[in-house]
Structure formats: structure tokens, C-alpha cells
Amino acid sequence: MKDSWWEGAVIYQLIPRSFSDSNCDGIGDLEGLEQKLSYLSWLGIEAIWLTPIYPSPLKDVGYDITDFEGIHPELGDLDSFHKLIDSAHKKNIKVILDLVLNHTSYLHPWFQRARWAAKGSNERDFYVWTDDIETYKEAPVLFCNFENSNWEWDPVAEQYYFHRFLRHQPDLNYSNQFVQKEMLRVVDVWLERGVDGFRLDAVPFLFEAEGGRCEGLPETHEFLKKVRERVEIAGRDVLLLGEAIQPVIEASPYLVKDELHGAFNFELTAHLFGAIANGQANNLQVCIEKSQNLVPGSRWALPLRNHDELWLGDGHLVSNEVIEIIRTGLPQSNGHWLNWGINRRLAPLLNGDPRPNRLLHGLLYSLPGMPCIYYGDELGMGDWPGLRDRDPNRTPMAWTPAKNGGFSEAPDPLLVLPPITAPGYDYRVVNVEVQRQLPASLLNWHRRMLTCRRHLPALRHGEFELLKSSHPSVIAYIRYSSSMIVLVVANLSGAGASLKIDLSRWEGMRTREVMWGCDFPKATKEWFVHLPSYGFSWWLIGEVEGSNFAMRT
Ligand code: NOJ
Secondary structure: OOOOOOOOOOEEEEOHHHOOOOOOOOOOOHHHHHHOHHHHHHHOOOEEEEOOOOOOOOOOOOOOOOOOOOOOOOOOOHHHHHHHHHHHHHOOOEEEEEEEOOEOOOOOHHHHHHHHOOOOOOOHHHEOEEOOOOOOOOOOOOOOOOOOOOEEEEOOOOEEEEOOOOOOOOEEOOOOHHHHHHHHHHHHHHHHOOOOEEEEEOHHHOOOOOOOOOOOOHHHHHHHHHHHHHHHHHOOOOEEEEOOOOOHHHHHHHOOOOOOOEEEOHHHHHHHHHHHHHOOOHHHHHHHHHOOOOOOOOEEEEEOOOOOOEEOOOOOOOOHHHHHHHHHHOHHHOOOEEOOEEOOOHHHHOOOOHHHHHHHHHHHOOOOOEEEEEOOOOOOOOOOOOOOOOHHHOOOOOOOOOHHHHOOOOOHHHOOOOOOOOOOOOOOOOOHHHHHHOOOOHHHHHHHHHHHHHHOHHHHHOEEEEEOOOOOOEEEEEEEEOOEEEEEEEEOOOOOEEEEEOOHHHOOOOEEEOOOOEEEOOOOOOEEEEEOOOOEEEEEEOOOOOOOOOOOO
């Protein structure tokens, strides 16, 4: 069977309005993005995931939609969308669209119609209403910095409406068949327009029921199966990637044969940061191990950071102990707590240290799944603490040392958000143009790693096995296929580590370090390895003598 395009694909997440501005209005747009596709293809990514591009009053950076079929006029129109898809496809880049199933904007015509419609009518029933705010009281308030309750009083409807997110985002009522029908139609529309995948926002919350967190109910899975059917009918290889901020055990049920193809592994993300925070591999190992029980063909998407806060939760995603390890072990998180997570970009969270930054990406690029790069993290871009909500993490991409980092030529007050000029992260230093010229830059490192990954298909499709590590800070695993074995050993701590690894299964075979392209001693029962602080390596085991695989670009 032919592999799907998304198996092991490297996904690049970007916010179109913060990426590149083509018409000098201070707001990034689809045409600007199209002009940057050559950069993305040079970098070596395989798919772009666009945060919502639909018409929206932007109370939540576009996750509050007023028209599921349109394009926000600030970003372009359907023509610019089609041009973007065509150009991306010509460069072998797939396009994944964010699709928000759970809710609309309060300004969506459906909601306005619902508020004025008679109680009990089908129009009112498009959303979830109550007269008693004790209803679904066990559902946690997710945006707890902004909301005290999941219910908001509507004076026109004279009822409370349900919203798992902001009050500006009323939840659709999926028990209503018309809602289901409309949203499936939206899926069809975008399938017809040629998208290669959907990042399905907030999938656990589609249905509600008393007596629990209102997450991942059986009816929700039933509806997602209908979405899958639509995708199958389209007959193209289209990725359904779900956002379920739930522990592996609760997120896995989305990844069954007839439901979603992929889901983000947010538990793993949290443990990656936990491991860096205390320099210990144990929790991470346990999480990686349990993440492997997927039905064939399903994949985890592996993000480090994204456009939200680094979500750690209320003890449900990872234990409170792990949350405490992260909070205390990553001191740059101090004072940056928002809702249920840490509101910082990757580089500042790691105190600007490129070593753990490389290490974390090195793991992402070698673990089974789809690595996700958040725009700017390939440069070690900074953030702007103090901006509202999650905006600190959503500032314009830094392209050049020129005005506004080459993002836009508009005057400052028009800019969507201020470009970073914070010490250590100033766009005049941290930008694509400069880093492309510096051979040792983080950007060139990412490009080399991705080039390397392409030469090692076992990292993309291969099987996975954790090896026993005799050092508490070191994680070791192999990715293997019938033609290739790649050994990964990584030191999660800020102190160097020496250890012996049992490679007796491959006794006497050649070991060759991939990044340096040099031979190491042949595999033995007590194969000795030294890793500097946050050091890691990929070795090919048993590579045929005479072949000369080395990562040269
Ligand atoms: C998850 C998205 O990642 C986040 O940015 C958004 O605010 C909520 N869903 C609501 O749509």
C-alpha cells in the first residue's frame, strides 16, 4: 500500500497574518505567504498548517469564525487562496487548514439568528443553551484567565449559552442534525478547494453530557467518523489531524482506523520540557513508550511550541509533580503563566540556550510521528511578554535586518503586532537573511537536520524501540526498517554524560555518526558513548562498508 503523504511529514505551523505582508497594510496575507514558499522549501518542510484564515472579528486570532467558507479580507480572497495552493503544490508542499468545528464567533449569522429565535426552535437549537448554569458544571473552564464560567447570559435570548472558550465563541450544538450537516458541508467545500489536510481544532468538546469533563464523548467520535467518511469520499490523501489536549490514553481513541489519522501528542510535549527542566529521562521514556500503541497508519503530531501557551493543564494532562518540575526547572516561565500553561516561545523559555533547543528538535526529528515546527522557532525567535492574551508568541516573522524585520513596509502603528526588538532576540540579529549566511546558525542546523532526515527513511517510517539506558539523563532508542538501523542517544541534562550501551545485537557492525559523517568503534556489548551537556547523536548501525553517507548539503 502506498504511504500517505503525511506519514512522518515535517509540518510547519504559521499564522498567516504574522508571516509576510505583501500589500504593506501591516498585516501578513496569503500572497505574502506564497512569496515565502521558496524559503520553506529550502528549509525542507513538507506541509504548512495555516491558523484560521476565515472572516472573523479576531477576538481569538481567527478561531472565532463568522463565515466558514470565506477568506478574511485582510488575508486575501479565494483567488489568492487558490494561487497559494497551486504554488505550494508545485513545490511539493501540502497545505493544512485549521478548521474550527466546536464553535463559531458570537457574530456568526447562525448565532445572531439563534438568539432572536423562539426558545426550543431549530434556529435556537444551533447552540447549547440553559436556564440553569449548574448544567455541565464539571467541565473545566479552559480560558480561566478570561472567563469564570462556561456559561454566558444572553439578554436577547434570555438564556445562558455554553462556550468552552471565550464568551465570544459560543459552542455549536452537535446534537442538532442541521449543525452536523452544515459543518460536513464546510468540510466538502474545502476539500473541493484542494486542501491536503485539516487541523481540527478542539475536537474533544463537540458534545456535552452531565457527569464529567465533557471531553471525548462517544457521540463526538461518531461525528468525527462522519468527517472521515467525507474525506474518504473525496478520494484524495487528506490528513485529519486532531487537536485534543488530553493525555495519550485519552487522545489515542481518536486514532482508530475510521476516525482521525493524526493527533497532537501534548502529553509528550510536556514531558519533553519536563525532561529538560530536571535533566531526567524517566517520565519522558514512559510517555514515549505508551505513545507507541497506535493502530497501524496512525501518527502523532509532535509540536514543541505553537501559537498557544505551552499547555500543562490542571493535573489531567501530566501530573502536578511534572508541572512543578517544569515551573521550577525552567525559570524563564516565572511570571508567564496564562490559563493552564506557560505563555512563552521556545527560545526564551530555554533561556536563549541553543543546546536544549537543538536537542529537543533532534528528538522531534527522530521520534515516530510528524514533527511540527512553529514559525520562527527555526531561528530561535523571541517573544514579547506583556502583549495581550497569547500574542507574545504571535509576533511577525523576522526575515531580514531591515525595517520591521522585512515582514512589512507599513508604518509601525499599522503592524499586526510589534516585531521583536528585545535584547538577545532583536530582529536585526535573529532573522532568516542573516542566519542563512552563518554556517553555524540555528537555521542552517535545522536545514541540515531535515536534509539528513530525508536521507534516513527509517526516521520517517521505521519501527521504534527504546533501548535500556544506564544513565538517568540519557534516552536511547533505535528507528529501524528492513534496510536501515538508526541509533539515537540523547543527554537531557546540562551536565555531560558517559555511559555504555548494549549493542550486542549488532556485535561487530559498523557504527557511523550521521551528522559528522565519521566512524565510531564497532558495535559491542559495552559500547561506550560520551555526550556533552544536552548532546545527542544519530548513528547508522551496520551501514555497508564503503558506502559514504554523511550529512553534507
Ligand atoms: C485551540 C486553539 O489552538 C486556540 O488558539 C483557540 O483559542 C482555541 N482552540 C479555541 O478555538
